Amino acid sequence: MSKADFLKQFDSIAALFPIQGKARAAIHNGLDFPTTRDEYWKYTRVAPIVSTDYKQHAPDLNSVADFEIQDGEFKTLVFVNGVYNSKLSDTMPEGVEVHSIAHASGEAKNEMLEHLGAYVSDKNHAFNALNTSYFVDGAFIKVKEQTEVSDPIRILHVSHGEKQATNSRNLILVGKHAQVSFIHQFEGKENDGAFTNALMELVVEEEANASYYLIENEGEQTSHINTTQVVQKRSSTCSVVTVTKTGKLVRNNLNFSITDQGCESNLYGIYFTSDQQHIDNHTYADHQMPNCNSNELYKGVMADRSTGVFNGKIMVHRDAQQTNAFQSNQNILLSDRASVNTKPELEIYADDVKCSHGCTIGQLDEEALFYLQSRGLGKQEASHLLVRAFASEVLELIEVPELRSDIERFVERKFDKVDA
C-alpha cells in the first residue's frame, strides 16, 4: 500500500486547528514513514503498520469497568477511540482543569493552542505528523499553580473495535509548585488489529513535581506507537514509568527536554514479552542547563520468540555543567529464540559532568535456580521467583500501591503461561 493510499483513509477527518493543516501538508509531501534503514528505527519495522486498512469505529462504549485497577479509586478521564466520554468520566479534584481538546473554548483554548505541538517536531517524525494531522480529540489537563493533588489522576484510553486506528493526542500542563501524578492507561476491547499512535506533551513548570505512569495494555494483536515529550522548567521533578503489558508491536519514544537548572528526571521502564511480541523503548534525556540529575532504569524479560529493543540517549550540552546522568538497561532472556538489542548513547559537550551507562543481557542465574531447587522449590516456581526479584527493582519505584500490585499480578499471570 502506498503512503498516499494509507493516508487517504484518514482524509475524511476534519482539521480542527491550523497545526493540523500544516502537518497534513508535510506528511502528504516530503515526509515519509521510517524504515529500518533509519538509525532511529533500525530494529523496528513499521511497514506493516502503515500499509493496513484500518477502521474508525464510533466511540460507543457504555462501561469501562473491565479496566479498573483493583482497589484503586482514581478520578478518571475516559476516552474511547480518542474521543472524550464525559458520561464515563469523573469530576476532577480542585485545582485540576480538564478540557476536551476538540471542545476547548475561550481562554482555555487560547492557552491550549499556545502549547499544543510546541514541544514536538512534526518535521522529521512521521508518526508525530500523522498524529497531529488526524487527531480528533484528546485531553488537555491543567494543574493550577500550588495545587497538590493527593490521589493519582487516571487517564483511560480504550481502543474499541477491530482494526481501530486512533491518533490519541494529549497535553498536560503542571503549574508552578504543583504536585500531581497521572496513570495513563491504554486499554483495548474487541480490537484485534488495532493501531494507536499516541502523543503526549507534558510540561512541568518551575518547582513542580509530576509523576506519569504509562501503562500499555491494548491487547495481544495490536500495534502501539507512543511519543511522550516531557518539558521541565527550573527545579522541577518529573518521573515517567513505562510499563508495557501487551501489544504485538510497541514502540515508545520518551523524550525529556530539561530546559533549566536544578531538575530531577527519572525514566523507568519495564517490559515483559512473550510469543512474537516486539517491544522497543527509545529514550532521550536532553540536558540543556547545569545542575540537573537524570536517572534511568529499564528492565526487560523476554520469553519465546519475542524481541526487545532499548536505545537510551543522554545528551549533555555545553552549558549543562554539573550534570549527573545515569542509565541502566538490564535484560533477561528466558528462551534461546528470544532476543534483545540494547544500545546506550552518550553525547557529552560539557566537561564537568558525571555520566554512566550500562546494559546487560543474560539468562536466569543457573546457580541461583539450583540453590532454590535444592531447598525444595520446583523449577518453574524458582524461575518465577527470580523473574519477580529481577523486576522488583523497577516495580518498587511505582509509588501507587494499587498500581504496583496490579502489575505484580500481571507479571505472575504472564509468567505462569511461559516456560522459563
Next chain:
Amino acid sequence: MLTIKGLKASIEGNQILKGINLEVKPGEVHAIMGPNGSGKSTLSSVLAGREEYEVEGGEVNFLGQDLLELEPEERAREGVFLAFQYPVEIPGVSNINFLKAAINAKRQHHGMEDISAKDFMTMVKEKQALVELKQSLANRSVNEGFSGGEKKRNEIFQMAMLEPKLGILDETDSGLDIDALKIVANGVNKLRGEDRSFIVITHYQRLLEYIVPDFVHVLYNGRIVRSGDKSLALELEEKGYDWIKEEVETV
C-alpha cells in the same frame, strides 16, 4: 538411610567419582575427608542433583527410593539438604519468603497444609537462635551482602528450618574463623538426632573437633580408600594426605 553403591560420575567428560560405596544409617555422622580434587564436592553435588554432573554408573538409595531418579527439588522435599560451600546471593528474593515457600513445597509434597504464619514465625525465632543469626539477616535478600560467616550460618539456619533427614555439609568450615566455626558446629550438633544423619565433607580435621563423627572416610582419586573412626581424622591431621596417596599408589 542412604546406601551408595559403585557410584561413578563425570563432568564434561572427566570421570571424577570412580566407584563410591557408602552406607549411612539413621543418626550417624560420616565425615568425608580428602585432598583437593579428590571428588568431595562432586559427591555432594551428585547427591543434591546438580545437572552438570553425569552419573555413569552405580546406584544411590535414599530411604528406599532411587535418589538419582529424583529432581533436585524432590530430593529436598524427601529430606536431603545440601549446605553449600559457596552459598548463592539472590538479590530481590527475601530469605524469609523463600524459606516459607520451601517449607510449604515440602509440606504439600507430604500432603500437609501450608504452615500458619504464626507457627512459621515461632519457628524462625527458635531456629535463628540456634545459629545466632541476627533477625535483620533473616529478613534480607538471600545471602545478599552477608559476610562469609553469615552465609554459612544462614545455611545451617535453613537446614534447621527444613528439618531434613540427611544433611550434607559441603566444606562448611571453609572461610570460617574459629568463633564462627564453633557457632556453626554447635548449630549442627543441636540438630543431631536418632533419625537424622549427616555427611560432613571437609578438608581439615578442625571441624571434626566440634562435630564429632561416627565414621571418617578418606576420598582419594574418586574412591573411598580408607574408612575408620574419628581417630583416622587425627592421624590425617598429623601425617597429612601424602601418606594415604603413597599407600594407594603402592597398591
